[in-house]
Each structure stands twice: as C-alpha cells, then as structure tokens.
Amino acid sequence: MKVFTSAIRVRSSAKSEEINITGQVEAVILESGVHEGMVLVFTGHTTASIHLNNADKDLEEDFHNYLKEIVPNKPTYKHNKGEYGRNADAHLKSLLVGNSVTIPITKGRLALGQWQAVYFSEFDGPRSRLISIKVFGSPEGNGR
Numbered sequence: 660m661k662v663f664t665s666a667i668r669v670r671s672s673a674k675s676e677e678i679n680i681t682g683q684v685e686a687v688i689l690e691s692g693v694h695e696g697m698v699l700v701f702t703g704h705t706t707a708s709i710h711l712n713n714a715d716k717d718l719e720e721d722f723h724n725y726l727k728e729i730v731p732n733k734p735t736y737k738h739n740k741g742e743y744g745r746n747a748d749a750h751l752k753s754l755l756v757g758n759s760v761t762i763p764i765t766k767g768r769l770a771l772g773q774w775q776a777v778y779f780s781e782f783d784g785p786r787s788r789l790i791s792i793k794v795f796g797s798p799e800g801n802g803r
Contacts, residue, residue: 663691671784696796706749706783708756749782
C-alpha cells in the first residue's frame with residue numbers, strides 16, 4: 660500500500676464562507692499516483708470544517724444562514740468573554756460540521772456522488788488555512 664501526504668492552502672475572504680476544494684483534492688490524488696484507495700481531507704483549525712455537499716452556490720448561502728440561526732454568536736458564551744476572542748460561534752459550528760472527510764478513490768478519481776463536492780467551511784475569516792490531505796491505496800496495476 661502506498662501512502663502519500665500533502666497539504667493545500669486556502670485563503671478565505673469573508674467571516675463565513677464555503678470554498679469548493681474538490682479540484683485541489685483531485686490534483687493531490689493525481690500527484691500521489693494512487694489508482695484505488697482512499698483520501699482523507701482534514702483541517703486542524705478549530706473554527707473551520709471540511710464536509711461534502713451539493714455543489715450549489717445557493718445551498719452554500721443557505722447552509723451558512725442555517726448555521727447562524729442554530730448557533731448565534733451570543734455575548735453570554737464564556738469563550739466570548741475570555742482572552743480568546745469573540746468567536747465561540749465559529750468553534751461550535753466547527754464541532755457540528757466536523758473536521759474531516761474520507762472519500763474512496765476509484766480509477767484515480769474521487770468516487771463522489773453525482774452532485775457532491777468537497778468543501779472547506781470558514782467560520783472565522785478571512786484567514787489563510789492549511790488543509791492536510793493523506794492519500795492511501797494502490798497505484799494502477801497493483802490491486803483491484
């Protein structure tokens with residue numbers, strides 16, 4: 660089994676934003692040479708997330724509006740009163756959405772559903788963020 664580790668950098672331009680990183684993840688898979696296997700996409704940032712969703716701009720906006728409704732940034736959050744800043748809502752949104760996805764690789768490509776895309780969610784931007792990518796599996800001709 661081959662293991663390939665890489666990273667991509669994403670720069671958000673707003674406090675709250677969806678960034679489709681599918682193409683960047685596919686580029687790492689191509690570079691890895693893995694033909695059949697899995698890819699793990701992970702963010703170590705506690706105010707951001709990685710997830711799969713329908714690649715639709717309106718849905719991106721709906722998603723963030725929904726999160727604002729269920730997780731408002733209350734001044735009563737203890738984190739907002741401390742030395743860490745006023746971003747408790749960003750941390751809570753990250754907890755709800757998650758920090759990684761694992762996706763099958765088939766014939767050297769992401770095995771996503773018809774409408775799926777890999778998204779980086781920014782909840783405390785704008786910022787420059789590092790996303791870790793680990794590809795593991797078999798090169799072409801080495802396994803099925």
